[in-house]
């Protein structure tokens with residue numbers, strides 16, 4: 337049997353992009369996908385509208401133990417290159433917020449585009465393919481794959497099997513195990529872009545406020561994000577929380593500034609002299625949802641609920657102000673890989689070429705997308721990494 341030039345494991349964002357680019361260079365490319373159809377995460381992404389890139393993509397939007405690694409691929413295949421491809425396929429899109437580009441219609445448009453590009457390059461995609469074993473006899477003799485669809489041989493093997501996040505959408509440890517089989521090290525894995533859970537009394541509060549969204553600044557692990565926070569039945573979610581979850585470590589506190597544009601201490605002291613008969617909650621409902629103010633009152637100043645500002649001791653007013661600008665909470669954990677959008681950590685990039693994504697330990701072996709230790713912020717950055725790393729490998733295999 338004639339070996340394939342390239343076998344790509346995983347028909348997700350990075351794998352399909354790589355396959356199309358390699359195919360367009362005349363390579364015979366086979367994509368093997370375990371699931372019953374390609375691109376499941378693409379289809380579910382962005383609430384069904386795929387946040388496919390971000391206008392402001394910069395290396396600073398990515399976490400890695402090797403922060404320089406992503407620069408080369410991101411600069412050689414930029415957000416503008418992907419937008420050009422989207423335009424070529426006539427896909428309608430819009431900027432939602434903060435440079436995040438979403439399809440006007442549905443994520444399927446992006447998947448159809450990748451499949452059309454692959455098809456035009458004569459790429460073969462086989463689904464429902466379970467890979468049992470990958471072997472190679474000699475360092476220069478390519479790879480032999482034993483699968484549920486039979487045996488395949490390839491000169492180059494691209495691992496694009498993604499991370500552990502959301503097993504129902506294809507999350508798997510396959511790529512990490514394969515990397516280790518070839519001597520690669522892993523940067524420890526943990527779920528990221530994931531909601532926080534709570535086991536203390538705060539959980540009751542989040543249940544009561546479930547569905548409520550507030551614009552806040554959330555800080556953890558030395559990093560702050562100014563976006564919306566969402567109370568849920570299990571704890572806290574929303575973009576601000578998902579972003580900061582990538583920097584948070586088990587056991588650490590999270591700081592929430594409920595009024596990020598206001599120095600609450602100065603404001604309350606000024607109001608105390610300007611509107612002395614006003615109640616604190618009356619002031620706060622001008623800035624925050626009433627339901628939230630009611631719960632905060634029960635938590636922080638129930639005994640002064642009916643006390644006009646003039647009768648508050650400064651010290652106590654300032655204590656509430658401090659809480660409003662820096663509410664300290666300790667999550668018990670996160671919702672884990674079940675709902676995490678991405679996996680932090682992965683194949684250590686110090687053993688991979690940043691130009692080609694080829695292993696420095698085994699010629700012909702490539703790693704692209706989420707399986708690598710590159711994790712983007714929320715907002716289309718993870719897909720931009722999948723496209724850029726896919727193109728880098730596709731141009732080299």
Ligand code: FDA
Pocket residue numbers: 345346347348349350351368369370371374375376377378380381382383386387388389465466467496497498499501502505506507508510511675676677678704705706707715716717718719720722
């Ligand atoms: P990806 O997970 O896309 O693909 C891996 C493929 O490999 C899967 O098809 C999987 O089935 C397959 N596979 C796994 N093991 C295998 C095996 N042993 N054999 C064969 N195949 C195997 N990002 C973003 O930028 N904008 C967004 O809007 C969103 N939205 C979003 C929503 C949800 C619900 C999730 C879970 C994630 C997002 N993301 C996102 C993150 C984004 O989906 C993710 O970063 C990319 O899909 C990663 O691309 P990869 O190709 O590396 O993996």
